Amino acid sequence: MxxxxxxxxxxxxxxxxxxxxxxxxxxxxxxxxxxxxxxxDFSEDNGIAAVDLIGFFKSYFAWIVGVALIAAALAYAVSLALPSQWLATGVIQLGQVGQLEDRSPIDTPARALARLQSQDFQNQILVKLGLPLELGASRDAFLLRNTLTGQSQPSSDLIMINARGYSPELAKKTVTEARDAIIASDAQLFAPYLDRTQKRLASLETEIQNAEHLLNSGASIATDNAAAARSGDAGQGVVSSLLGNMLQSDLRQQQVNTRKFLEDLQQQRLTALRQLDPVYAYNTRPVTEVTVSMSPVAPHRSVITAFGGVVGLVFGIVTGLFWHARRRRLRA
Structure with a gap:
């Protein structure tokens, strides 16, 4: 056993x-x-990684939402403290010279846009507005230098000038001065062409008058010669007839040449008149009046407020996770 x-x-x-x-x-x-x-390691000792998300959001919902709302309110308060900006806009049409089939612009869109952003041009506008030229001396001048721009459409001679200001009046005056400065600059290029074409037209008018006078004189001489030939003596009839025929032939040829010359002068005058026609030749000019936005375009208070709310939301979640994990460790 x-x-x-x-x-x-x-x-x-x-x-x-x-x-x-x-x-x-x-x-x-x-x-x-x-x-x-x-x-x-997803054990209980790994704090944040092992958090029960549903329980976490239930416990810290009020904290997260409160922090987000406070941050959004602070961001909105900051946006209210920022000065409002108005946008002014004006459209100009670049000048041109020539005729419909052979036109050339006084200035190109690329040069006009580059001129708007050049420091010398902006200094000229600042002087007209009575603003200081030194960098950082005026917030109005700083805003002008950073917002005075232009836009052009492809295959178009239209330029849109934009600028912002801390008041509607200053924004409108900025665009108006910039527009007038471009028009005045292009006028210096358009004036010599206009003067040259007008002088050419005056010269053509004088030549046309001379040609018409010569044509009328030749016709009168031909009439007189014909009458003299008919009234000549019988004994001199053959000689007078020959001379009269020779003179009449020369006069006819001269009349033909004068008439062709006159037609050519008249065609040149028509071309000069077309070159002076405002439809084909004109200086840079405004297309629309300068307009100002009905309400401020900056700062974007809704965007700033939303950004502040998102930052506050992220901050609330991160701090909540930190305190939740710390409490779990203390309990363990």
């Missing part, structure tokens, strides 16, 4: 040893699978 109990005891010990060895082997074999080196 004692031997039987001893055998049962040894058998139980053997089974227990085998079970323990299997557990050890399993723990060794499957250790890397349960806790691989590249996988984060």
């Amino acid at each position: 004692a031997a039987h109990d001893t055998r049962n005891s040894s058998r139980k010990l053997t089974v227990a040893a085998r079970t323990r060895s299997k557990s050890v082997i399993k723990s060794i074999l499957f250790k890397d699978m349960t806790n691989p080196p590249n996988r984060p």
